[in-house]
Amino acid sequence: MSGTPTFKRLPRAVREQQMLDAAVRVFSRRGFHTASMDEIADAAGISKPMVYAYLGTKEELFVACLQREGSRMMAAIAGAAAPDLPADERLWRGLRAFFGFVGAHRDGWAVLYRQARGERPFAAELAAMRTRLVEVVAGMLDHALRAKGREVGATDLEVVAYALVGASESLADWLADHPEADPEKTATRMMNVAWLGADQLLRGATWHPPEA
Amino acid sequence: MSGTPTFKRLPRAVREQQMLDAAVRVFSRRGFHTASMDEIADAAGISKPMVYAYLGTKEELFVACLQREGSRMMAAIAGAAAPDLPADERLWRGLRAFFGFVGAHRDGWAVLYRQARGERPFAAELAAMRTRLVEVVAGMLDHALRAKGREVGATDLEVVAYALVGASESLADWLADHPEADPEKTATRMMNVAWLGADQLLRGATWHPPEA
């Protein structure tokens, strides 16, 4: 009656992960706006006030999801694409890790990502992540170029990297929508597009608009 | 009292366009869920029931926006990339038209597009549009390849096209977020990425994953 109520009094850290798991699941399947805090609390097997107590506002909760999933992804990529590998090897491993992650977390990241893109309040968060990615890719390219004794303007580099990242994201979307598709194969395809283009770039080939 | 008519009681066709204009504006700035029908009606300078009477549900209204903007964009691209031009010329003109359109309709398309991606109910609509685009691009590539006496599997072709479209969309997003950026220049950059990659492809170069 008084003693220790041996319920499920879990330590905060554990509860938080449970909640995030549930939130990612629900947000993914239903979208940020369509998902309700009730749903999430239910899915987490916990009462709403707890969600608020631990993770704050719906918006904050979403950001927390975004960040957890984001860093997991970055970690997966970074872990695979060690900086001391040759450029093509790094790119390949990075892509494989990326698509592998998306394939394994279809529910999680790809859709969260899709959500985040559309909802204004998360643009910043997302832009930050993408920027980190773009920087990594741009870094790879730059490194490779310098190795060949060549150099390209920073903006150009960035735009190319941006395009590659964009293409990858697009294929990731596609992958998320095609559960039967093979992440590895998708990575290979992306690598083909990316590498062939990048390779040209490395060789100094450029296309110029015809004079009007 | 006599002068200019005070803009009341306009014919349906006119009002519908006004409403669509307003809706595109509001949805763009606020997002599908955040935008309210009240807001849109206000922005259109008309009462809510008229919006419902002419364009239906909020969802239907959004689809109407999507379709109007979508076909405008397709028209712009199709008008620019005449099928009888050489492949690189077509690609270039198509890209220029695309980025030109996005640049001129930052408010409209790019953001609508961004919205549509995230909201489940519009996935189909959007997928349809993207598919049309992918097909056009894949067609270009195929045409060019055959001209060189080469051929590539349909899926591979599609994925490459998909990646190119994805990259373009990404840059379009970027463009929409950078009002100072120059559409033409962005098109040139995209063309570089796309063409260099495609060119390789045309030559038959391929990248293969190293054996595990």
Next chain:
Amino acid sequence: MSGTPTFKRLPRAVREQQMLDAAVRVFSRRGFHTASMDEIADAAGISKPMVYAYLGTKEELFVACLQREGSRMMAAIAGAAAPDLPADERLWRGLRAFFGFVGAHRDGWAVLYRQARGERPFAAELAAMRTRLVEVVAGMLDHALRAKGREVGATDLEVVAYALVGASESLADWLADHPEADPEKTATRMMNVAWLGADQLLRGATWHPPEA
């Protein structure tokens, strides 16, 4: 361009009947509140303002329906149950006319009636009709009683008549819900209940509550 527009400019009386027909149909199928003026105008093949011009408010329109159908029914019954017939003959003919009418107008009266019962604003209208009916029935009974040299208090008479009318309405409801049922047979059954009871009454039999 100017001459007489030979459209469907129908005389008012005709239009009004068209509208009432449509209104009865729609109200029947959808209920007073659920039916919309739009629906009714559509069903009548006419524009809403015309409905308002000719038949007024929704409520007034409903009353008009009620009255038209009500007098048709009363006419049918009165036409059948001539006052110079013997009491049982009158009752039988009256019932047959009543159930015949309901059977033929399932859509119209029975449901309108059902509607009217529930909606406060029409209670008066309906009560008036029912009262007329109750009076007729009470008259029949009284006439028959007097013929036998007996007499019954006015209230008692009214209540009995009320009960008979109620029972008939109930069976009418049942009939309206069972399209396959035979009106004539239903009338016979009601006649059995009514006449047997009334006959007893005519003989002076009465039931008294046991002393508590």
Next chain:
Amino acid sequence: MSGTPTFKRLPRAVREQQMLDAAVRVFSRRGFHTASMDEIADAAGISKPMVYAYLGTKEELFVACLQREGSRMMAAIAGAAAPDLPADERLWRGLRAFFGFVGAHRDGWAVLYRQARGERPFAAELAAMRTRLVEVVAGMLDHALRAKGREVGATDLEVVAYALVGASESLADWLADHPEADPEKTATRMMNVAWLGADQLLRGATWHPPEA
């Protein structure tokens, strides 16, 4: 500050009853469509969302009212008309209980009932209740008939029962509209009508339509 608790934060069961009470009151006085959820919430002294949380949709709420009142009434009748009593005694007690209930719940049942009859979505619910009643009455009659060694076709029995129930409902309506009327007396009157008719039936008297 300390004294009587200010009636806040009541347990669910209590609140639900409060809400049902309020809903019955409001629906009765205003009708299903005319009543607004706001009104009901107000009448219950609680906020709208609680009503939705506990009792669901307006329609569901109405059904809940219908059921609560319906079972109360059935309980009252069943409690009074014990199955081991002789037929006339049972009928009399049942009727007395019925009219007593209606008299005491004018606000509640009679009007709810009146509402339910008219609104399509509740037809089923109501038909179910009425069927239970009809079965009880038919059972009584059948029992009495068999006791006299007689038997009547099931349909005939049902129709007679239906008519009796209909007559009672009609008188109940009348009672609900005449607050000054005495339930007991009304029951007596109904008993007269019912019993006299039934008694005839028991004796085997029948009325036949004259040959056309």
Next chain:
DNA sequence: AATGAATGAGAATTCATTCAT
């Protein structure tokens, strides 16, 4: 006589969020 255009007002329903226990 007839109608397309237009709206004020209101209704149901949902949600993020917070007390009181």
Next chain:
DNA sequence: GATGAATGAATTCTCATTCAT
């Protein structure tokens, strides 16, 4: 640490009704 109870504030959508032509 944990929750059932509670609500203010929106939001979508519908409708009866009326002008202006």
